[in-house]
Amino acid sequence: MSGTALITGGQRGIGLGIAEALAAAGYRVALASRSAPDSAEVGAALARLGPDARYYRHDLTEIDGAATLLDAVEADLGPVTTYVSNAGVPAKVRGDLLALQPDSFDFVLGVNLRGAFFLAQEVARRMEAAEDGAYRSISFVTSVSAAMASPERGEYCISKAGAAMMAQLFALRLAPAGIGVFELRPGIIETDMTAGVKDKYTARIEGGLVPAARWGQPGDIGSIVVPIARGEMAFATGAAIPVDGGLSIPRL
Template identity: 45%
Template sequence: MNTTTKAVAIVTGGLRGLGLGIATQMVRDGFDIAVIDLPPPSPETDAALAPLSEAGARARYYQLDIADLENHGPTLARIQQDFGPQSPLTCLVNNAGIAARPLTDLLDLSPEAFDRSMDINLRGTFFLTQAFSNLLLKQEPSRRYRSIVFITSIAAEMTSPDRAQYCVSKAALSATTRLFAARLAGAGIAVHEVRPGFMRTDMTASAGSEVIDQWIAQGRVPMPRWGTPADVGQAVSTLAQGLMPYSTGQSFWIAGGLNIMRAT
């Protein structure tokens, strides 16, 4: 990045899995990082972020349940204060979310399970993005590339009746991407959607991976391997650096070609 001070990116759900992979790549590409996640600060959270600091970034941790809307503004204000006026916030990566556990047929899905997924995956993410957008709009005009990245899923388009609440929340986030993109484009703020495919993380392991292994072996994933947090991290960092400057509201599949429609 061709600036004397580093830009600051916020990564929600950044302590592990895709979020940590995203934060790791963004540090390599010159960002300082504010990680938001659910656990209270502890030696474990310090250890998770230590490699980011060792790579030369300022990496700070902030506890926030993104379903807790009242704490969105205060958390963003703390991040601004901690990093200082010379290191402006330029990117929000909306990665935090919960999976559908246990897997449940949609005909048996409870309102409580549905609402919990919506509160975190959709409602919390929507209003954190709203707060971040208003913060950017109040800043002085900047030559730095400013962006918001939503991490959705192939489930935004591919149906899975035993993960109904997850599919609905991710499809709604895809629409949310386009809404914010349309609203913010005139202010020079890009909004992107990244759709990970089958990713080798703790979240996928908790649901079992035998079926996905079979899909890969059968060639249903054209690139015959699992995706990794590093794959998603490279995509997000590319977008956040402004290396695709004439793009907004676009969904980027990081899924090994799973989006390719095949007749046979």
């Protein structure tokens, strides 16, 4: 076994694509999300990942539960060597920036920033204290929206821009300990969360929006996390990696 990977929101979509890639590379995989342990999506995810995968119910907004989550993962699978901060929520409603309501703003930032920060903080403390010599990494899955503005979902863009800075801060703090920190910025990825806008974006992709001329797949992000986890990109700590088929490249 290569180590233990913890992925938030790993039971579906991008998170599951990352979990599958890490499981195939020999990692013990821990999934954490708010989904019920007996839900169909959790059962399906564990069936796909195999016997070395475990699921833990965890709400990122309950920051006092971070230590309890990590204690459980360590007891079952060993200390976390790879952490992927993937779980996030979209804007409650897309609409005019001038009509954005505090409840949606607080909800999105409460998960995507506050919750993500304090779980990463607990992971980082334990990684820094580890003395087994294993390479360790933290990857923050943000979005092209960290830099590309969408005024109809301002709270989401703000949360992802903040998460981009969070990755930089952790990278600087943990570099002396040899812990790699990376930011992954997915573009238009085909998941159940984008199913409702598939026809709209398919037409735009075919019209040239994405230079690679296709939807992104969860496995596209997973394929990048594996070399990060193995330490093959260790000296690139702090890097923000677009995973968007060229979507975010400025064009005339």
